[in-house]
Amino acid sequence: MGKRIMPRAALCAAIVAAVPALSACGGVKDQQADVVAGKQLFVKKCGACHTLSHAGTKGTTGPNLDEAFQQSLQEGFGETAVRGVVYKQILYPNRLPNAQGIKMPSKLVSGEDAHDVAAYVASVTAKPGKDTGRLATAVQAAGGGTAVEKDGTLSIPADPNGQLAYEDAKATATAGPVTIEMPNKSGIGHDIVIDGLGKGEVVSDGTSSFKATLEAGKTYTYYCSVPGHRQAGMQGTLTVK
Numbered sequence: 013m014g015k016r017i018m019p020r021a022a023l024c025a026a027i028v029a030a031v032p033a034l035s036a037c038g039g040v041k042d043q044q045a046d047v048v049a050g051k052q053l054f055v056k057k058c059g060a061c062h063t064l065s066h067a068g069t070k071g072t073t074g075p076n077l078d079e080a081f082q083q084s085l086q087e088g089f090g091e092t093a094v095r096g097v098v099y100k101q102i103l104y105p106n107r108l109p110n111a112q113g114i115k116m117p118s119k120l121v122s123g124e125d126a127h128d129v130a131a132y133v134a135s136v137t138a139k140p141g142k143d144t145g146r147l148a149t150a151v152q153a154a155g156g157g158t159a160v161e162k163d164g165t166l167s168i169p170a171d172p173n174g175q176l177a178y179e180d181a182k183a184t185a186t187a188g189p190v191t192i193e194m195p196n197k198s199g200i201g202h203d204i205v206i207d208g209l210g211k212g213e214v215v216s217d218g219t220s221s222f223k224a225t226l227e228a229g230k231t232y233t234y235y236c237s238v239p240g241h242r243q244a245g246m247q248g249t250l251t252v253k
């Protein structure tokens with residue numbers, strides 16, 4: 013089956029017809045957007061595939077979104093233009109897959125949510141520094157907890173907000189047989205693996221788990237084996253007492 017790439021002008025016309033909020037192709041009407049909600053949605057729906065420094069996301073499946081707009085911004089494109097590009101990308105991603113054959117799904121967010129995400133991305137892309145005020149606390153950084161084994165089960169949940177991290181970057185257990193499980197409610201595929209010990213299956217909504225026997229006094233590293241996730245920080249240290 014041959015892919016048909018729509019000529020840009022036709023695409024613009026189609027978008028303007030389909031989306032009344034777009035005043036012209038390349039721009040969105042200056043409407044109020046909730047950038048706090050936009051940040052939360054971005055982390056949950058987009059961050060596993062995209063790096064955006066203000067959002068603290070480190071996905072590598074899609075282009076780095078700080079780098080993506082750097083040149084356009086330097087060339088004088090304004091925030092509104094960038095917002096329009098992001099909005100259109102959310103509704104109508106490019107048809108071309110990346111090097112691993114992964115395509116960006118369309119309409120991961122829609123309606124107001126899509127405007128909020130586009131406004132947030134446009135407001136922070138390629139900017140140094142960190143989010144402040146309400147934006148700074150919009151998404152709690154994952155990984156701060158310690159998981160403790162109880163009755164032979166060690167539960168290390170994936171961050172439910174979509175960050176490439178477990179809720180706990182540290183875990184403790186007693187020596188002997190254990191079931192290591194990773195409940196995952198994020199909607200993003202993750203697993204939990206300890207080299208030489210075992211590997212749960214990749215789940216996006218459910219629990220990944222495996223059984224293992226832990227040696228006293230040892231430390232192990234657990235991580236997610238989905239490409240790019242460990243590198244983004246999805247790992248932790250298990251200490252056996």
Ligand code: HEC
Pocket residue numbers: 054057058059060061062073074075077080097098101102105106107108109110114115116117120121129130133
């Ligand atoms: C499953 C992974 C995946 C998810 C989730 C995803 N993207 Fe993408 N994204 C990609 C890939 C792959 C590309 C490159 C191909 C393309 O342009 O469609 C891309 C391209 C982009 C681009 C164009 C960047 C450029 O260099 O021009 C933007 C903007 C973008 N994505 C924003 C988003 C936003 C916003 C979300 C969340 C609503 C999102 N993406 C979710 C994989 C993803």
